Amino acid sequence: MFFVNGESRASIEISDRGFQYGDGLFETIEVINGRPVFLDRHLKRLQAGCRRLSIPAPDLDTLASEAETLSRQSSVGGEPSSAVLKLMITRGSGGRGYKPPDLIRPTRVFSLHPFPEYSHPYHVAGIVARFCDTRLGLNPSLAGIKHLNRLEQVLARAEWCDPAVQEGIMLDINGYVIEGTMSNLFYIKNNILYTADLSQAGVAGIMRGIIMMLSSQQGLAVIEDVVTQRALLSADEVFVCNSVIGIWPVKQIETLHVPIGPVTRHIQDWVNHFKVDHFKREAFSIG
Amino acid sequence: MFFVNGESRASIEISDRGFQYGDGLFETIEVINGRPVFLDRHLKRLQAGCRRLSIPAPDLDTLASEAETLSRQSSVGGEPSSAVLKLMITRGSGGRGYKPPDLIRPTRVFSLHPFPEYSHPYHVAGIVARFCDTRLGLNPSLAGIKHLNRLEQVLARAEWCDPAVQEGIMLDINGYVIEGTMSNLFYIKNNILYTADLSQAGVAGIMRGIIMMLSSQQGLAVIEDVVTQRALLSADEVFVCNSVIGIWPVKQIETLHVPIGPVTRHIQDWVNHFKVDHFKREAFSIG
Numbered sequence: 235m236f237f238v239n240g241e242s243r244a245s246i247e248i249s250d251r252g253f254q255y256g257d258g259l260f261e262t263i264e265v266i267n268g269r270p271v272f273l274d275r276h277l278k279r280l281q282a283g284c285r286r287l288s289i290p291a292p293d294l295d296t297l298a299s300e301a302e303t304l305s306r307q308s309s310v311g312g313e314p315s316s317a318v319l320k321l322m323i324t325r326g327s328g329g330r331g332y333k334p335p336d337l338i339r340p341t342r343v344f345s346l347h348p349f350p351e352y353s354h355p356y357h358v359a360g361i362v363a364r365f366c367d368t369r370l371g372l373n374p375s376l377a378g379i380k381h382l383n384r385l386e387q388v389l390a391r392a393e394w395c396d397p398a399v400q401e402g403i404m405l406d407i408n409g410y411v412i413e414g415t416m417s418n419l420f421y422i423k424n425n426i427l428y429t430a431d432l433s434q435a436g437v438a439g440i441m442r443g444i445i446m447m448l449s450s451q452q453g454l455a456v457i458e459d460v461v462t463q464r465a466l467l468s469a470d471e472v473f474v475c476n477s478v479i480g481i482w483p484v485k486q487i488e489t490l491h492v493p494i495g496p497v498t499r500h501i502q503d504w505v506n507h508f509k510v511d512h513f514k515r516e517a518f519s520i521g
Numbered sequence: 522m523f524f525v526n527g528e529s530r531a532s533i534e535i536s537d538r539g540f541q542y543g544d545g546l547f548e549t550i551e552v553i554n555g556r557p558v559f560l561d562r563h564l565k566r567l568q569a570g571c572r573r574l575s576i577p578a579p580d581l582d583t584l585a586s587e588a589e590t591l592s593r594q595s596s597v598g599g600e601p602s603s604a605v606l607k608l609m610i611t612r613g614s615g616g617r618g619y620k621p622p623d624l625i626r627p628t629r630v631f632s633l634h635p636f637p638e639y640s641h642p643y644h645v646a647g648i649v650a651r652f653c654d655t656r657l658g659l660n661p662s663l664a665g666i667k668h669l670n671r672l673e674q675v676l677a678r679a680e681w682c683d684p685a686v687q688e689g690i691m692l693d694i695n696g697y698v699i700e701g702t703m704s705n706l707f708y709i710k711n712n713i714l715y716t717a718d719l720s721q722a723g724v725a726g727i728m729r730g731i732i733m734m735l736s737s738q739q740g741l742a743v744i745e746d747v748v749t750q751r752a753l754l755s756a757d758e759v760f761v762c763n764s765v766i767g768i769w770p771v772k773q774i775e776t777l778h779v780p781i782g783p784v785t786r787h788i789q790d791w792v793n794h795f796k797v798d799h800f801k802r803e804a805f806s807i808g
């Protein structure tokens with residue numbers, strides 16, 4: 235189910251700069267029982283991404299209203315349901331080659347997808363991860379934002395088809411650990427939570443931000459820094475996260491077994507409670 | 522004028538991975554009097570790019586035949602004419618997130634555009650170039666190929682709107698000179714031709730390859746290496762090139778005036794003769 239600029243359509247202009255150059259941004263949003271989760275945070279990140287790319291941010295109220303309308307369609311008759319809402323914003327059509335047009339009319343595309351089947355058991359049982367050969371390039375002008383230039387992730391994810399491996403860990407060209415192909419990565423060592431600094435590469439995920447905020451609030455020290463493979467492989471606990479999968483403990487990296495530990499379980503609890511509270515607050519503010 | 526998989530269409534599926542992730546490649550081809558120039562070289566590069574991205578290369582005969590058919594439409598009644606043909610190949614639709622589908626059905630998109638007006642006088646009079654603030658990230662897995670992840674070029678080209686400046690020079694994140702936003706860059710010092718090594722960043726242009734080949738044949742030494750700003754700014758001559766503009770001498774970089782010298786003029790002549798010969802050979806092989 236696709237909506238382009240408010241209309242039901244399954245196609246986009248060939249001239250759209252999203253297609254021509256990957257000139258745009260996206261958000262992938264979990265939908266529970268017909269309601270988009272952490273929509274406010276997704277829209278704020280999208281707005282920040284638009285600023286970084288000098289794309290005039292579409293009206294947030296319009297986006298929120300369309301996101302909510304579309305999300306409701308995933309829920310039939312009040313039955314419990316899950317879905318994924320993807321929102322793409324491009325610089326629209328026009329301009330001369332790479333040069334953007336003087337008057338930018340962004341394109342907004344919503345699509346609603348079934349919730350991926352794999353999600354639930356990995357929460358509990360943990361996943362197997364591998365290291366990808368494809369490296370992340372370094373570029374401060376694009377780092378952190380969820381832009382549409384995703385060939386590195388595509389090449390990395392194409393490296394394996396073994397269903398026993400659920401995520402690939404990506405290094406930057408200097409060999410530092412940045413993130414998973416579709417997730418951010420954390421590790422715990424001596425009761426400190428570590429994650430990669432994303433000022434040169436990577437996507438600053440919504441779930442990553444929530445985890446860092448909640449951990450700090452709970453008194454767990456969080457360090458955002460260079461992450462070496464050596465540090466990761468000697469960690470006490472490791473997990474990956476994103477807005478759709480939540481938190482997946484990593485139980486194995488290549489051939490190394492990693493224990494699923496108490497800190498990861500605490501963080502899963504904090505996130506679950508925060509999500510429930512967030513939903514109640516939103517229901518209250520809407521009601 | 523747009524053609525998608527052989528049919529006249531102005532739109533593309535939203536689910537196409539070219540739109541979702543920039544998962545594809547493109548070629549920009551000069552069309553003279555209804556005939557695509559250096560089509561064989563463009564298709565060979567496209568094929569090499571497909572190999573790099575593990576996209577099954579579409580049948581080259583089909584591509585060539587479609588390119589020729591569409592190019593003819595730019596020429597009316599045998600009048601002299603110029604146009605630009607853009608060919609895009611994507612990994613098509615399907616797959617699970619970044620993971621490519623097991624059976625890849627690439628999408629091919631042709632579009633025919635008017636020849637840009639600016640081209641001719643800059644051949645002779647030279648252009649003004651500036652240094653861009655936006656840097657090129659380093660990534661060997663994507664360097665050299667003409668893929669669809671072009672946000673760096675978009676951001677760089679958006680840095681200026683002064684029509685007195687025709688091209689922006691892009692450095693990589695280490696500060697080395699790589700190329701223009703839409704062109705490759707050469708400089709001449711003591712009768713040696715220099716251009717940036719593109720193993721970490723940049724697009725290996727068709728015109729760049731022809732210039733290097735012809736220069737070697739003519740006994741002009743060509744060195745492909747790291748290019749510093751300092752070396753560029755102390756060059757005897759500088760020029761930029763691509764398949765559509767041909768060769769534009771650079772007469773000024775920021776405030777520095779650069780002479781348009783005899784080596785650049787020789788190379789322009791070699792390329793012009795090569796193009797004419799190439800056309801005659803092709804006409805002969807077709808006739």
